[in-house]
Amino acid sequence: MPALRQSKAPIYEALLHYKSMRVVPFDVPGHKQGRGNPELKEFLGESCLSVDVNSMKPLDNLIHPVSVIKEAEELAADAFAAQHAFFMVNGTTSAVQAMIMSVCKRGDKIIIPRNVHRSAINALIVSGAVPVYVNPGINKELGIPLGMSVAEVRQAIADHPEAKAVFLNNPTYYGICTDLRTITELAHRHNMDVLVDEAHGTHFYFGEGMPVSAMAAGADMAAVSMHKTGGSLTQSSFLLIGSRPNPGHVRQIINLTQTTSGSYLLLSSLDISRRNLALDGKNIFAQVSALANYAREEINKIGGYYAFAGEMVNGDSVFAFDHTKLSVHTRNIGLAGIEVYDILRDDYGIQIEFGDIGNILAIISVGDRALALERLVAALAEIKRLYLRDQAGMLDHEYINPEIVITPQQAFYAEQYPLKIEDSAGFISAEFVMAYPPGIPILAPGERITREIIEYISYAKTKGSSLTGTADMAIEKIRVVEE
Incomplete structure (x- = not known):
């Protein structure tokens, strides 16, 4: 195979050619290059709306790429030193969910840190996979969760040798990195896949003196938010594949939930940003x-x-x-x-x-x-x-070790009813409660609600945190499992 030229941007170049052809559109989207929505054209610009187009032969198709998107995937894989790269337009959320659903089906166990983004737990709800949570250590001075300890992962593997995969956050929101290489080697010795939520780690692939990237560490899949630190548009990401997974199977899983109307604004932003980082990262x-x-x-x-x-x-x-x-x-x-x-x-x-x-x-x-x-x-x-004031009375930690009672899927689909949060201690939550961002659950479906959790939620609300996750938009009631 000839060497790939990272100076190319196939999707971007195809869109430029499409614009030059002055095609008369009788397809979607209905704004017809902005002519049908003058206010939107004025706000976003004619250049932008002229390439907000539908899939067609000259521009390829995201769900089954055979030309320019396929070539752009190959360039991205080369840039990130992966075996394959998928363009994701439903955010890194869909990439995280595709990773888990590609290796786990209903009843399969997955070793996972509890301080994951809600997208990972949502994947457990959808797939029926069973979490084996490894609680992160806590830095008491800062009150923040740390990475996964090798010893704790080793113990989780010993206790659950039938688990299909180990899932890691790397880096965390706070910049904490786990020993990816050692954990990957350990998991592979037990025939478990390694999945990495690398949403905040785009720069690991291009900068010097950075922590090791998931692909360099030998991980099987990694979800990378190009839009966070790589310069692409919000909601655009890559799903990277190592040597073990079957790309065809992973694409089928992605296509279960990702839109069939992939935005060419997002796709071209990934293509251009990949080129920029490959050439000058x-x-x-x-x-x-x-x-x-x-x-x-x-x-x-x-x-x-x-x-x-x-x-x-x-x-x-x-x-x-x-x-x-x-x-x-x-x-x-x-x-x-x-x-x-x-x-x-x-x-x-x-x-x-x-x-x-x-x-x-x-x-x-x-x-x-x-x-x-x-x-x-x-x-x-x-x-x-x-x-400046005295810190007396301030809470000193961000993470509370949960008590897991039933799986997220069991709790989410169980018979349930609402209670005032202050009256819910001792019950099993059927919902999430989290501050967003960062979107790491304080409480997830299937976990026991404790007085400590209730006090934390109350304190976070008092301090002005933007809480989300419950059906009650005021975050005053929570749905609990009917026992």
């Missing part, structure tokens, strides 16, 4: 790393805040740290992370990724500049000056 992420390191140093000079990084590495549950992540502990100035998040947005016009009970996260990527980071640092300094 080393320089791009060197700049990102430098910006993040600069901001971390300046924030730590303020005092009170703690912008943490590689000093947390312990060789196991924190095997490595993603230094592009600007995670900052805020509790020592007497403010919850969500309070700092709100003040930054409301008073300073600065939107960060999320704030939780004790920390904030600012995503640093290809689009950031030093001047913007200086503005963030200055705002944090002023917030400390204006709001």
